[in-house]
Amino acid sequence: MTPRQPLALASAGRRPGASPAAVPLRLAARAPAAAAVPAPPDRPDPETWSRYEAVAERLDARFAGLWRLRHFRFRMPEALQHGVPPRQRRDHELPAAWLDWGPPDAPVLACVGGVANVAMRFAFLAADLRTRWRVVCMDWVGRGHSGWLADESEYHFETYVEQLRQWLDALGASARRPVALLGSSLGGSVAMRLAAREPQRIARLVLNDIGPALPRERRQRRAEVLARLHVFRSPAEITRRIGAAQKHDGPATDDIRLFLAHHQTRWSPENGGRVYRHDLRALQAYRRAAEEDVDQWTDWGALPMPVLLMHGMESDALTPETLVRMQALRPLSIAHVPQTGHTPLLADRHQTATIGDWLADPAPTPLEWSVPLAPPRRRW
Structure with missing residues (x-):
C-alpha cells in the first residue's frame, strides 16, 4: 500500500503566470490507493500518515472559509x-504568496514571520482580529507557497526588505493609506529597516521579540540547526523535532503545535517523508549571514511611529541590555509574556487581544506591562 498523500492546498483553476487575483483553495485530489500489501520496513507506514493527515484536516477545518491565498509578482x-556573476545578472520575477483574512475595506495589519516561518504561523492572530482588521500574512521567497530565487546568494537581508516594500506596494500602502506592520524575529528586523526608510507608509509597528541587536552566538546556533535537510519519516519524528524547536515559543496545546508543524512541512515523495516547506539554500544563506552582528540602532532611532514590543520573558534573543537601550533611545510599549522565549506564537488569546487593543488605541501611551497566559483554546 502506498503512503496516503498528505493534505495539500492547491489553487483552483490557477495556471502558471495567471493573474495574481485571489483564488479559493480546495483540497488537492489524492491518487487512488494501490492494492493493500505490507509496507517494507524501510518505507513510511501509510496508516500512520493517514491518521496524521486526518487530524490535520480536522484542524484546518477550524479556519475553513476565513482566508484566501493570493500572490503578487516579486x-x-x-x-x-551581488553574488551572481555580472554576465548572469538580470531582473527576474517569481510569485510571492500571502494570506488574506478579514474585510477588504478594513484597516490593514501586515504580518511577516521569522527565517523559517510560513504565513500560517499567524493563523490564530488573524482569526482573532479579522472582524476589525484585514490581516494579511506573507511567505518570504523560498518559504511556504512563494517561489524560489534563482541563486542562493540572492537570499539576503536587503532582498527581504525589497520583498516587503513591493508587497506594501501591492497592498496600496501609502502616506494616505498607511498600514500597521507586525514582524516576528527576522520579520521584525526587516520591518524595522523598511519602517525607518519609508515611515510615511507605516502607521504602527509591532515587533515580536526582536530588537535592534541580536546576540551573534544565539543567531549562529539557530542557523546551524536550520541549514540542514530534515526528513520526517513518521509523525512522531515531527512531534519530537518541531516540538523541541518550538519549546521556547510559549505554552501551547498539542493540536496547535501539530497544526503549525503541518503547515511548516510538506510531503516529499523523493525522500519518503515530510520536509520543511522552504528552499534549503535560503537557510544556508542565513547561516553565512549569521556570522555577522545585527546592528540596527540607527533604524531604531529613526522610527517615528508608535511601537509595541512583545517580549518573551525567557528570550535569549532580546536581552535585558537591549531592552534598556531601546527604552532610552525612544518611547515604546512593552508587553512581557511569561513562560515564553523567542518567539511568542501569538496563538494565546491574551496576546492577540493585547495586539488588537493596542492597534485600536488612537493614541497609545508608552507603557510596560505583563500579559498573563490565557486559558487554552478549546481543543478541536
Whole structure:
C-alpha cells in the first residue's frame, strides 16, 4: 500500500503566470490507493500518515472559509544580485504568496514571520482580529507557497526588505493609506529597516521579540540547526523535532503545535517523508549571514511611529541590555509574556487581544506591562 498523500492546498483553476487575483483553495485530489500489501520496513507506514493527515484536516477545518491565498509578482532586481556573476545578472520575477483574512475595506495589519516561518504561523492572530482588521500574512521567497530565487546568494537581508516594500506596494500602502506592520524575529528586523526608510507608509509597528541587536552566538546556533535537510519519516519524528524547536515559543496545546508543524512541512515523495516547506539554500544563506552582528540602532532611532514590543520573558534573543537601550533611545510599549522565549506564537488569546487593543488605541501611551497566559483554546 502506498503512503496516503498528505493534505495539500492547491489553487483552483490557477495556471502558471495567471493573474495574481485571489483564488479559493480546495483540497488537492489524492491518487487512488494501490492494492493493500505490507509496507517494507524501510518505507513510511501509510496508516500512520493517514491518521496524521486526518487530524490535520480536522484542524484546518477550524479556519475553513476565513482566508484566501493570493500572490503578487516579486521582481528580484539586478542591483541586489551581488553574488551572481555580472554576465548572469538580470531582473527576474517569481510569485510571492500571502494570506488574506478579514474585510477588504478594513484597516490593514501586515504580518511577516521569522527565517523559517510560513504565513500560517499567524493563523490564530488573524482569526482573532479579522472582524476589525484585514490581516494579511506573507511567505518570504523560498518559504511556504512563494517561489524560489534563482541563486542562493540572492537570499539576503536587503532582498527581504525589497520583498516587503513591493508587497506594501501591492497592498496600496501609502502616506494616505498607511498600514500597521507586525514582524516576528527576522520579520521584525526587516520591518524595522523598511519602517525607518519609508515611515510615511507605516502607521504602527509591532515587533515580536526582536530588537535592534541580536546576540551573534544565539543567531549562529539557530542557523546551524536550520541549514540542514530534515526528513520526517513518521509523525512522531515531527512531534519530537518541531516540538523541541518550538519549546521556547510559549505554552501551547498539542493540536496547535501539530497544526503549525503541518503547515511548516510538506510531503516529499523523493525522500519518503515530510520536509520543511522552504528552499534549503535560503537557510544556508542565513547561516553565512549569521556570522555577522545585527546592528540596527540607527533604524531604531529613526522610527517615528508608535511601537509595541512583545517580549518573551525567557528570550535569549532580546536581552535585558537591549531592552534598556531601546527604552532610552525612544518611547515604546512593552508587553512581557511569561513562560515564553523567542518567539511568542501569538496563538494565546491574551496576546492577540493585547495586539488588537493596542492597534485600536488612537493614541497609545508608552507603557510596560505583563500579559498573563490565557486559558487554552478549546481543543478541536
